[in-house]
């Protein structure tokens with residue numbers, strides 16, 4: 001048997017769609033937690049406090065607001081588990097992640113025959129997937145039209161589609177669900193903790209699922225925040241669902257949510273890590289101390305500065321999210337996106353290409369909300385372009401402009 005040397009993972013500049021750079025305070029909380037089991041009193045108290053902080057993050061009074069252990073897709077799996085074989089669903093996709101969500105929905109809504117016919121990519125007739133072109137948003141009109149035509153039981157959309165960097169119309173989605181009597185389900189993986197919104201302003205959206213590693217910034221495998229309305233929970237209570245571990249009602253017990261009420265004494269559901277609880281608790285404290293509105297404004301400002309800088313380099317931005325810039329390289333470098341990204345990644349500057357066609361470059365600013373960080377990102381990206389022969393990039397002038405934008409905020 002081979003004994004491998006200790007695994008050393010280098011520090012990189014995490015400037016992609018996610019995971020974002022984890023705050024040192026979150027890592028310290030992780031490392032400084034004592035060992036304690038999942039029913040120890042402070043671990044349980046931490047879970048009760050997390051539950052309350054998540055209601056604040058989501059802007060909701062939904063009792064069923066808590067964390068699903070794992071990553072974004074763990075929370076989405078929980079939310080989408082309410083969909084049963086044969087249920088009618090209309091789902092929108094405009095990029096990689098909503099595409100995977102639609103795959104999950106097609107699996108969950110499949111009857112055994114549908115699944116056997118194409119086990120990894122089933123296509124049950126009861127699911128309608130509306131494909132919205134990459135680089136564009138799902139609009140309210142599209143949702144009204146599709147729900148009006150199909151009158152589904154469930155409707156699904158991603159709030160912010162990280163694959164293409166596009167914000168979809170949540171207001172329109174909610175209105176269409178309300179009008180056509182559909183229960184709305186939303187992937188809020190990329191928007192929670194960055195966008196300033198209240199889930200309760202969208203009452204026809206009955207389920208929300210987010211993740212630990214984007215706006216919430218609590219990476220060390222922690223929790224995917226979820227929030228379910230009473231209508232959603234009543235549906236699951238009546239019909240059940242085919243999972244124990246990610247069950248929307250059963251999972252909530254460990255967070256002190258039993259029979260639709262907050263209770264003082266939680267019940268065991270699965271083992272929760274004291275380290276995960278301590279670090280996730282700290283991540284939420286950081287976000288709420290920053291303030292939802294303030295944080296959203298800070299993202300918008302910093303994204304704006306980065307967008308201007310890459311535009312000055314001749315790139316064309318097609319995204320409108322405030323945590324991520326998705327761009328096409330100037331014509332002269334077109335087709336060399338992957339080469340450029342690989343070059344940056346080799347230098348520890350971890351940007352990303354798009355994962356589905358067309359190939360574009362994605363530069364993210366999760367937890368990079370400072371002049372120093374944005375300058376670093378702009379400077380490294382300018383170097384990468386210059387290395388590939390984009391000689392008209394005036395790096396000094398662009399960095400001067402970045403500096404001026406920050407100076408203007410201090411004046």
Ligand SMILES: *Cc1c(COP(=O)(O)O)cnc(C)c1O
Pocket residue numbers: 018071072073074097098158160161162163187188189190211212213
């Ligand atoms: C990142 C992302 C996911 C997947 O999250 P994981 O943490 O990788 O499981 C799902 N949906 C959206 C919109 C995302 O941005």
